[in-house]
Amino acid sequence: MYQLYYHPGNASLAPHAVLEEIGAEYELVFVDRAHDQHKSAPYLKLNPSGRIPVLIDGDLALFETAAICLHLADRHPEAGLAPAPGSTARAHFYKWLMYLATTLQTELITYFYPERLADDAAGAAQVKRHAEERVGGMLDIIEAELAGNGNGGAFLAGDAYSLADIYLMMLCRWTRGMARPAAARPHLARHIDQVAARPAIRRSFAAEGIEPPYFTLPGSAAK
Numbered sequence: 617m618y619q620l621y622y623h624p625g626n627a628s629l630a631p632h633a634v635l636e637e638i639g640a641e642y643e644l645v646f647v648d649r650a651h652d653q654h655k656s657a658p659y660l661k662l663n664p665s666g667r668i669p670v671l672i673d674g675d676l677a678l679f680e681t682a683a684i685c686l687h688l689a690d691r692h693p694e695a696g697l698a699p700a701p702g703s704t705a706r707a708h709f710y711k712w713l714m715y716l717a718t719t720l721q722t723e724l725i726t727y728f729y730p731e732r733l734a735d736d737a738a739g740a741a742q743v744k745r746h747a748e749e750r751v752g753g754m755l756d757i758i759e760a761e762l763a764g765n766g767n768g769g770a771f772l773a774g775d776a777y778s779l780a781d782i783y784l785m786m787l788c789r790w791t792r793g794m795a796r797p798a799a800a801r802p803h804l805a806r807h808i809d810q811v812a813a814r815p816a817i818r819r820s821f822a823a824e825g826i827e828p829p830y831f832t833l834p835g836s837a838a839k
């Protein structure tokens with residue numbers, strides 16, 4: 617049985633939803649961020665970067681969200697959460713998953729922790745503002761893709777649902793407090809609503825206590 621170290625709504629949400637889509641047996645292990653459990657010696661043995669999540673698969677302790685999702689897809693190919701290796705769809709899938717994990721997610725982390733990149737509160741506010749602007753530009757690129765300017769499918773990696781769609785949905789949720797959240801863009805709104813409506817995704821939300829509205833906060837620019 618897998619174990620997933622998680623905190624509600626954190627980067628652990630994507631692998632949690634992937635586990636639900638697969639129908640695998642797993643146990644959620646709560647990481648108490650209020651007490652910095654993710655910086656404790658036992659946790660750092662599992663993930664030396666002190667970040668959430670970690671997946672335990674037998675003797676394997678795996679960190680990095682995208683790596684965990686890909687490993688689960690590899691272990692359960694019957695779940696169909698990634699296109700066939702070597703296919704054009706797989707190439708697009710790699711491209712978008714890497715874009716999400718290395719570009720959009722990284723900028724979102726700057727948005728959430730601006731104080732790590734500044735010397736004082738004014739500097740942190742400036743970093744946060746720039747990060748929000750840059751996230752907006754990245755979301756516009758994904759919006760154009762979903763509108764059919766790129767490989768043009770209903771989903772991020774083409775015609776079939778994949779774990780890249782789950783990953784995108786998780787990151788879009790993180791923008792809900794922005795002046796112009798992901799859900800303010802019509803194609804992204806359609807996409808993330810479609811992903812969030814899936815029974816497996818709903819189960820992962822329910823288990824983490826995530827309630828609607830999922831992608832906006834009152835007063836945001838999104839409907």
Ligand SMILES: N[C@@H](CCC(=O)N[C@@H](CS)C(=O)NCC(=O)O)C(=O)O
Nearest residue numbers: 626627666667668669679680681682
């Ligand atoms: N690249 C890492 C980033 C994970 C990450 O930053 N997780 C956040 C929660 S969403 C975290 O643990 N933050 C605590 C910290 O940075 O101290 C991954 O995808 O696993």
